[in-house]
Amino acid sequence: MENLCPRFEKAMGLLSTRWVGLILFDLLEGTKRFSEMEADLPISGRLLSDRLKMLEKEGIVERNIYSEFPVRIEYSLSEKGKALEPVIKEIQNWATDHVTHEEVEKSHES
Amino acid sequence: MENLCPRFEKAMGLLSTRWVGLILFDLLEGTKRFSEMEADLPISGRLLSDRLKMLEKEGIVERNIYSEFPVRIEYSLSEKGKALEPVIKEIQNWATDHVTHEEVEKSHES
DNA sequence: CATGCTAATTACAAAAAGTAACTTAATATT
DNA sequence: AATATTAAGTTACTTTTTGTAATTAGCATG
Numbered sequence: 001m002e003n004l005c006p007r008f009e010k011a012m013g014l015l016s017t018r019w020v021g022l023i024l025f026d027l028l029e030g031t032k033r034f035s036e037m038e039a040d041l042p043i044s045g046r047l048l049s050d051r052l053k054m055l056e057k058e059g060i061v062e063r064n065i066y067s068e069f070p071v072r073i074e075y076s077l078s079e080k081g082k083a084l085e086p087v088i089k090e091i092q093n094w095a096t097d098h099v100t101h102e103e104v105e106k107s108h109e110s
Numbered sequence: 111m112e113n114l115c116p117r118f119e120k121a122m123g124l125l126s127t128r129w130v131g132l133i134l135f136d137l138l139e140g141t142k143r144f145s146e147m148e149a150d151l152p153i154s155g156r157l158l159s160d161r162l163k164m165l166e167k168e169g170i171v172e173r174n175i176y177s178e179f180p181v182r183i184e185y186s187l188s189e190k191g192k193a194l195e196p197v198i199k200e201i202q203n204w205a206t207d208h209v210t211h212e213e214v215e216k217s218h219e220s
Numbered sequence: 221c222a223t224g225c226t227a228a229t230t231a232c233a234a235a236a237a238g239t240a241a242c243t244t245a246a247t248a249t250t
Numbered sequence: 251a252a253t254a255t256t257a258a259g260t261t262a263c264t265t266t267t268t269g270t271a272a273t274t275a276g277c278a279t280g
Contacts, residue, residue: 004132004150006214011205012131013217018268021122022114034227041114044269049228058213069278070225080208087200094197095121098190103168104116107123128237144258154238159259179247180256223280228273235268243260250253 014058015087019043019051024081025088027061031076055081124168125197129153129161134191135198137171141186170194 015021019041026032026040038048052075055061060081066072077084125131129151136142136150148158162185165171170191176182187194 004135005202005205007205007209008135008202009132009152010209010214010217011201012135015201016126016128016131018126021126022119025114025118025122038227044271045228046230046270047268067277071227071276073227083204083208087197087204090197090200091121091125092115092118094193095115095117098193099117099120104120107120145256148258154240155259156239156261157237160237177246181246181258183258221280223278225278226276228275230273231271233268233270235266237266238264239262241260241262244258246256248253248255250251 014060015084017051017054019047020055021088021091023048023051023055024060024077024084027075027077027081028085028088031074034073034075037075060084124170125194127161127164129157130165131198131201133158133161133165134170134187134194137185137187137191138195138198141184144183144185147185165191 022041022043023037026037032040034045034048034052037052038045041048043051052061052063056063058080059078062076062078062081064074064076066074132151132153133147136147142150144155144158144162147162148155151158153161162171162173166173168190169188172186172188172191174184174186176184
């Protein structure tokens with residue numbers, strides 16, 4: 001190989017950042033609040049906050065503040081973020097076809 | 111969300127392990143030797159070794175030893191590994207459409 | 221003015237990654 | 251026989267990233 005495509009490398013770097021895939025999966029369902037995502041995903045507030053900030057900076061996630069009581073902050077996918085749906089779908093397909101029940105069990109042991 | 115699909119979570123855990131995406135991309139080109147992959151990818155021998163061992167255990171990569179001089183060890187994708195091609199292709203598509211030149215530059219600065 | 225609520229942030233310990241030098245095993249050279 | 255060469259790792263050690271829990275900010279309610 002001459003060398004990797006820099007755009008692919010960049011995309012791969014983003015997607016292989018821990019928790020990013022699950023966050024995208026969650027947001028593909030629709031707009032979510034911080035606490036909702038925290039409840040959905042096995043990720044701590046500290047990292048969820050970091051990842052959302054990073055995804056916002058990358059233009060993948062949009063953040064909207066509603067000054068109600070208590071404050072409501074909603075996260076959703078931008079067009080760029082929604083364009084990742086086929087990636088997530090293919091991962092789901094692969095998981096359905098190739099990840100066995102035993103493998104899932106094993107990874108829970110550790 | 112009730113809770114995430116465990117198979118998807120497992121698949122996502124695998125694919126979001128650092129360097130795994132690039133390793134798969136490299137091996138989709140065909141069989142490779144350790145030193146070849148080390149040259150292709152921006153990853154050290156220590157982690158390449160770890161990741162290949164892990165991917166072999168997951169049944170995604172196959173390892174073949176040829177007792178020549180010097181010893182030749184070849185890595186290739188199993189059927190399960192090759193089945194990840196659509197995932198990689200979709201990431202490429204997204205990268206082509208949505209990762210800008212500027213973003214690539216920025217990530218090289220840091 | 222203490223309490224509760226959401227959305228974070230901070231502090232600190234634990235795990236993973238990065239780097240470079242070293243090892244192993246086989247064969248080849250002197 | 252001793253030494254060198256080569257590929258494929260492994261070890262030792264430092265730096266980053268994560269995980270966990272406690273704390274903060276802003277605001278409304280009792």
